Amino acid sequence: MPSKSPKYRVMIAAGGTGGHVYPAISIADALGVKMEQIDIFFVGTKNHMEWLAVPKAGYQIYPIWVSGLQRRFTFSNALFPLKLMVSLIQSFWLLKRFKPTVMVSCGGYVAGPVGWMASRFGIPLIIQEQNSYPGLTNRILGSSAKQIFTAFPDAEHYFPTHKVRMVGNPTRKNLVHINPSKARGYFDITEDRSVLLVMGGSLGAKSINEALLHSLETLHDHAGMYIIWQCGKRYLDTLINKIDLKDYPRLRLHAYLEDMPAAYAVADLVVSRAGASSCSELMVTGTPSILIPSPFVAENHQTMNARSMQEQGAAQMLPDQEVKDTLTELVTRLLADQELLRKMNESALAMAKPFAAEHIAEEILHEIERSHE
Numbered sequence: 001m002p003s004k005s006p007k008y009r010v011m012i013a014a015g016g017t018g019g020h021v022y023p024a025i026s027i028a029d030a031l032g033v034k035m036e037q038i039d040i041f042f043v044g045t046k047n048h049m050e051w052l053a054v055p056k057a058g059y060q061i062y063p064i065w066v067s068g069l070q071r072r073f074t075f076s077n078a079l080f081p082l083k084l085m086v087s088l089i090q091s092f093w094l095l096k097r098f099k100p101t102v103m104v105s106c107g108g109y110v111a112g113p114v115g116w117m118a119s120r121f122g123i124p125l126i127i128q129e130q131n132s133y134p135g136l137t138n139r140i141l142g143s144s145a146k147q148i149f150t151a152f153p154d155a156e157h158y159f160p161t162h163k164v165r166m167v168g169n170p171t172r173k174n175l176v177h178i179n180p181s182k183a184r185g186y187f188d189i190t191e192d193r194s195v196l197l198v199m200g201g202s203l204g205a206k207s208i209n210e211a212l213l214h215s216l217e218t219l220h221d222h223a224g225m226y227i228i229w230q231c232g233k234r235y236l237d238t239l240i241n242k243i244d245l246k247d248y249p250r251l252r253l254h255a256y257l258e259d260m261p262a263a264y265a266v267a268d269l270v271v272s273r274a275g276a277s278s279c280s281e282l283m284v285t286g287t288p289s290i291l292i293p294s295p296f297v298a299e300n301h302q303t304m305n306a307r308s309m310q311e312q313g314a315a316q317m318l319p320d321q322e323v324k325d326t327l328t329e330l331v332t333r334l335l336a337d338q339e340l341l342r343k344m345n346e347s348a349l350a351m352a353k354p355f356a357a358e359h360i361a362e363e364i365l366h367e368i369e370r371s372h373e
Contacts, residue, residue, distance in 0.1 A: 007037045008368050011100035013064075013115060015044040015108030018053070018202060019130055019277045023357075024106035025057045026170030027128065030361035043094060045110050049202075064090050064110045087113040095121050101368050102126060105141055112137045119144035124367050127159075128360060130169050130276030132304035134158045146367060149360050151276060151353070152308050167360060168353020169280035175261050176284060176354070183265035187228060187252050194225040194335045197267035197287075201294075202256060204232015205273055207320050208292060212271075213242065215328040216251070223332050226250045228267070230257045269335055271327070274306035274317075282315070283352035288344035289315040290330060292323050313347035 010031060014024035021044075028040045042061040044050035054061040066087040091114040103118035105111040106128045115137070119125050124146045129138045132152040142148060142159040150156055151169040189195060196219065200208045209231050212219075219225055227248075231239055233255040245251065257263050264270075264285040272278050274291040282289050291309060293302035309315040316334070318326060334340060353359075 007039045008035070008102075009039040009041070009098055009100040010102050010104060010364065010368075011041060011043060011094075011098065011114070011118070012104045012106065013043045013108070013111035014106035015050045015110035016048050017108070017275070018049060019275045020106050020108040021050045021053050022172070022277055023128060023130055023170040023280075024104070025054065025059070026172065026357040027104065027106070027360050027364075028057070028059055029173075030170070030357040031364060034358075034361050035365060041098065043091075043110060043114050044108075048108075050108075050110075062094055064094075064114060066109050066113055084113065088117060091117040095123065101371060102364055104128065104364065105138060105145075106130070107135045107138050109137055112140065115141045116144070124371055126360075126364060126367060128170070129155050129159075130280075131155065131301040132308050133299050133301040135299070135301070147363055149356075149363070151280060151356070152305065154304060154308060165359075165363075168283075168356035169276055170357035170360065171277070171280050171284050171354070172261070175264060175281055178261045178265035180265055183262035186259060186262045187226075187266055189226050189266055191226075191250075193250070194223075194268045195228065195266045196225050196269055196271065196331060196335070197228045197230075197263050198271045199230045199257070199273070199278065200232055201273050201275060201278075202232070204230070204235045204255075205292070205294065206235070207323055208271065208273075209235050209239065211324040211327045213239065214324055215331070216243070216248065218328050219331060220248050220250055223335070224250075225335065226252070226266075228252045228254070228257075228263055230254050230263075232256075268341065269331065271331070274302040274309075276301075276305060279305045279309060279315075280352075280356075282309075283348045284354050286345045286349040286352070288334065288341045288348065290318050290327075290334070291315045292318050292320055295320045309348070309351065312351055314344055314351055315348070 012024050014020040042054045064087050103123050104126045105115045127145045127148040129150050132154040148159045148163045150166045156164040236255040270289040274293045291306035293306045306317040310317045
């Protein structure tokens with residue numbers, strides 16, 4: 001549990017997906033570097049990835065029983081009023097017990113009850129919003145927040161503008177300054193050929209996997225490129241049964257990529273979903289990309305993320321329903337145009353905010369100082 005010594009305490013709420021959780025961990029890391037006398041702890045849900053990711057990063061996490069509403073009737077929806085009431089009670093007791101100096105919401109449904117309750121306690125609330133179109137939780141909390149940090153220019157339209165500062169999304173510090181030779185060795189890339197990195201998120205993306213399977217022979221045999229394919233755990237066995245890996249010596253098929261810095265370091269082009277974390281990492285690493293927004297995410301925020309990068313010349317957006325018919329031609333055309341790839345690299349780097357976590361941590365510390373004046 002948080003220390004009982006007279007340290008400052010920061011509670012961070014983030015849950016559901018890596019897009020909420022990993023920026024939150026980056027902020028916590030930056031706070032720890034800037035101030036030793038600080039306790040940082042998280043609130044999250046037991047059935048989502050934060051329950052493993054946060055302790056792995058070295059932080060304590062406490063549970064809130066809450067979930068979002070589904071678009072159709074489900075048993076979970078029927079329990080929503082009960083979960084909301086329980087989550088507010090849990091939030092009340094966590095805040096009363098640990099008395100945080102500042103509350104930080106990085107989004108996800110778990111941030112709703114604890115963020116709202118923190119504002120009732122008079123605890124300064126700070127929001128970090130990852131997407132072009134803010135999630136419902138952060139939009140609701142926006143009116144109560146002291147400061148709101150965004151990653152895309154469009155996000156400011158959904159919050160009180162005097163509270164908003166665009167600083168970018170916090171990203172992992174080990175993404176840059178990677179030794180290219182070591183990275184190529186990690187993926188056993190021995191020839192001077194183009195490298196295509198394909199990602200569908202930690203769970204994988206069915207439409208991207210189907211499109212690449214359809215394009216595999218052309219891209220591997222005729223275009224002659226290396227392909228690093230992160231397909232997702234649930235699709236790996238099916239793909240292994242469909243693909244004779246001996247026929248594709250330059251294919252590297254993975255359920256999950258453990259070393260993302262190495263993957264970005266070797267990639268000439270990335271095919272990816274357009275989640276906020278992925279977009280921010282593509283900016284920081286300056287990697288040209290084809291972004292395929294997921295049609296299954298709330299409020300279509302991935303389309304807005306991808307469109308923002310496309311408008312700046314950092315990426316090309318490909319609608320999900322067109323990916324199978326269009327992917328091969330688009331990949332080969334981009335990899336054949338080195339000048340365009342160079343411009344996309346420059347545009348992505350121009351959008352990057354590599355010190356976002358440090359800027360946010362600095363403002364959190366200023367808020368702590370103001371609260372103790």
